[in-house]
Amino acid sequence: MQRIRLRYTKRGRLRFTSHRDFQRAFERALRRSAVPMAYSAGFTPHPKVSYANAAPTGVASEAEYLEIGLADFRDPQELRAQLDASLPTGLDVVDAVEVRTPNFVERLEASLWELRLPQVGAEQAARAVELFLAADEAQVERQTKNGLRIFDARGAVARLEAVAAQAGVGPVGESAATSDVRTGQACAILRLVVRHATPAVRPDDVLSGLRATADLALPVPAEVTRLAQGPLDEESGTVTDPLALDRAAAPAVPSETAVEPQAAASA
Numbered sequence: 001m002q003r004i005r006l007r008y009t010k011r012g013r014l015r016f017t018s019h020r021d022f023q024r025a026f027e028r029a030l031r032r033s034a035v036p037m038a039y040s041a042g043f044t045p046h047p048k049v050s051y052a053n054a055a056p057t058g059v060a061s062e063a064e065y066l067e068i069g070l071a072d073f074r075d076p077q078e079l080r081a082q083l084d085a086s087l088p089t090g091l092d093v094v095d096a097v098e099v100r101t102p103n104f105v106e107r108l109e110a111s112l113w114e115l116r117l118p119q120v121g122a123e124q125a126a127r128a129v130e131l132f133l134a135a136d137e138a139q140v141e142r143q144t145k146n147g148l149r150i151f152d153a154r155g156a157v158a159r160l161e162a163v164a165a166q167a168g169v170g171p172v173g174e175s176a177a178t179s180d181v182r183t184g185q186a187c188a189i190l191r192l193v194v195r196h197a198t199p200a201v202r203p204d205d206v207l208s209g210l211r212a213t214a215d216l217a218l219p220v221p222a223e224v225t226r227l228a229q230g231p232l233d234e235e236s237g238t239v240t241d242p243l244a245l246d247r248a249a250a251p252a253v254p255s256e257t258a259v260e261p262q263a264a265a266s267a
Contacts, residue, residue, distance in 0.1 A: 001038045001048075002070040003099035004079060005243060007063060014090030015060040019051070022091065026066070029086035035079065038069035052105050053229065056202060061226040065108070065242070067099065100249035107242040108196060110158060110232035113203045115190040116223040120216070125188035126162050128214035133160060138209030149199065153209035156201035159193040159237030193237050196229075 010017060017025075030037055030047060039045035048069030055061040080096035087093065117125060132138060138154040194201050203224045210216040230242035 002073050003067055004070065004074070004076050005065065005067050005097050005099055005104065005246060006080065006083070006093055007065055007095040007243065008087075009090070009092045009094055010055065010059075010061045010064060011090045011092065012060075014088065016058055017091070018057045019054045022054075023049075023051070025087060025091060026083075029083050030068075032086040033079075033082040035068070035083070036070055036072040036074070038071045053108050053111075053196065055226050059203070059224045059226065062094075063111075063226055063228045063230075065104070065229075067104065095243060097243045097246040098250065100246045104242065107231050107245070108229050110193055110195045110239050111229040112227045112239045113192040113194065114225045114227055115192060115203055115207070116225075117188040117190065117218060118223070119185050119219040120188040121186050122162070122188060124216065125190065128210045128216040129160055129162055129190065131214040132206075132210050133157075135209075135213045138206075138213050140205050140208040140212060142205060142208075151199050151201075151205075153201050153205040154213075156195045156197045157192065157206060158195055158232060158234065159191070160206070161191050163189050163191045193232070193239060195232060 010022070026049070027047065030049075037047040037049075039047055050067045052065045052067070054064060076096040076098050080093050084093040132154065135154055137152040139150055140153045141148055141150050143149075192203060192206055194203070194206065203222070207216075207218065207222060211218075228239045228241075231240045232238075233240060
């Protein structure tokens, strides 16, 4: 059985797609693309598809991952293009590699998020970040299926900074807000790196922590996008590509234009 790991996105209005909705859409795409899926055993066989750490409904993402098992060999890039063409715009398959290494889920150590805060000024956002990072902990509440849960949102944060929309990287202090082109109003932008821990800390938990530590109340809901998830470099607070190990382990493809040493010497 060949196994392929895929990275896909949730963009635009399709960020409101639930994980179950995406599963149904993806299985339809598999059928439309005539992908030779491997199936589980038993009375009700299911296609071998496993999902890893899906983003919450209503959150956009550039880095969602899944793995499929195939009964016949397929070129990963051709398969990626076929599946992408069979999915609606916004659910885009953007990368594919053949599985070469184990323990993929364990590599998803952290996520990089972008939080756009409409109608929040630069100074207000920068000050809130400063107070949050200075706090030893930020106790927040979340309603779960098992009742109200109280936990620390600060400990899971590896990095939090205000960034410039133009540059997209690095702390910029008071110039961290830009105008929202749709409204002309201020819109602060935060970049957040959160470790995948237990209990899971989500971007809205960090926003609750900002409200608790810095009294940052948002006039309108934040626009949240996951930019990356994967291994965490603790020193720099950056999230790296989880598919890199599979690419590195792939066998080298011989060049069709390579010249044998003896032939080159005789020439």
